[in-house]
Amino acid sequence: MSELIERIIESINIVDFISEYVQLKKRGKNYVGLCPFHHEKHPSFTVNPEAQLFYCFGCGKGGNVLNFVTEFYCCSFNEAVQMLSERLGITEKKDPIIEFNIKMAKLFHNTLLKSKRAQQYLDSRNISVEDAKKFNIGLIPKNFSDILRKKDLESVAEKAGISKKLSYVLAGRISFAFIDQLGNVCGFAARTMENKEPKYINTATSLLFKKEKMLFGLNFIKNKTKVYIVEGYFDAITCLKHDIPAVATGGTALTVHQLRQLAHFDKVIAAFDGDKAGFKAALKAFKNAVITNIVVSAVFLPEGEDPDSLIRKQGKESFLNLKEFELSDVFLNIINKLPANKAVKKLNRFKKFLNSVHTEYAKILRKRLEIENITSLRNSREKDNEFEKHLLYILFSDKKILKHAAEKNLLCVLSPNAQQAVKSYLETEKLPQDCPYTPLLAKATISPASKEIVTKTVKLLQIKKTKMALK
Ligand SMILES: [Zn+2]
Structure with a gap:
């Protein structure tokens, strides 16, 4: 594994890689750009080609190319390793589930090409055969389970979320492929052509396909700064066909995991129905926006319309010109319209919720709401934590002095986790995978603290240690 990690880091030029996601400009020996992890107007996101590290002076995120991928795609370190090794073609084998899913997407599309009836159905939804190809729409064959059995694919199908039982249920339905931002086919949604209930069935959760995480259309919105979140797949496709960047939730409430994947967009706009249910959904989305620290705007559709029908009937401008509301305004508007006692109750519940969330958005x-009443305890604990992080950044700035401090046993004033990280760094020149202090090391490499400050800090450690001994 660690050999693979080294190969990835050696093979990918971090400046080229990050340039695919962030517009970078050369400044001195570094490159700078607008941070994809927090909102900013002036670039504090810095990439150092020499060290092959990035660091954001605004939000403190930093590390190597793998850390960038874990942050950007909200995935685990191992998933990042897999993604990049596949991209480089240095993995021994492609994930069998991905291979199976690619095969199935092809099978479904070819089945569609042979079915007049399915093509007619899609035509009634304004989707041509070319559109179907572009958006990976297909038809699941009637004898799907036979095909899986004959091709000896039943066991991998099971792993990919298609049990034998499900393969019968999926047969004869229109398929939509979920493709992630790296182009991997992760799973499918299947729609009936006969208005049978349920209208949609998804393939089951698998290692690759987490429904609460998936958004349809993610692979079509790369390099965009703004994105619409819509409900249905047909809504997203109609938007995309009209050059409106959009993803679809598939009709479920917007989850925290889905939102996190949109964190790097400058603007996230969710489209809701203009009825009571739509407002309810907007309030739910608002809470998740606060949790994820993503400011989400809302547009409300005219009653009886969805983005697909609105754009088709009245043109894309009618959709783009819908009035946008920030979700917090929607919330306060609803509160203001309630009778006083109900409003107070609701507001109190909301305050409780806000106090449980530690994001900048919640703070604002x-x-x-003039309810800055976080307990002083949490504040002081956070301050301690911040102080230690600052110490580590300074210590990482000069390895010689750090070594000296470690030898004199001055690091005993740090938390056990921090001590462990320093030990690993001194022994191997690296931090453990997934170490929370990685951004600090990146910061110290890109912009080390001055020798004077480092020396002062070591003196401070000495004083702290003495104080601890006297206690
Ligand atoms: Zn940042």
């Missing part, structure tokens, strides 16, 4: 809202 607390201020807005």
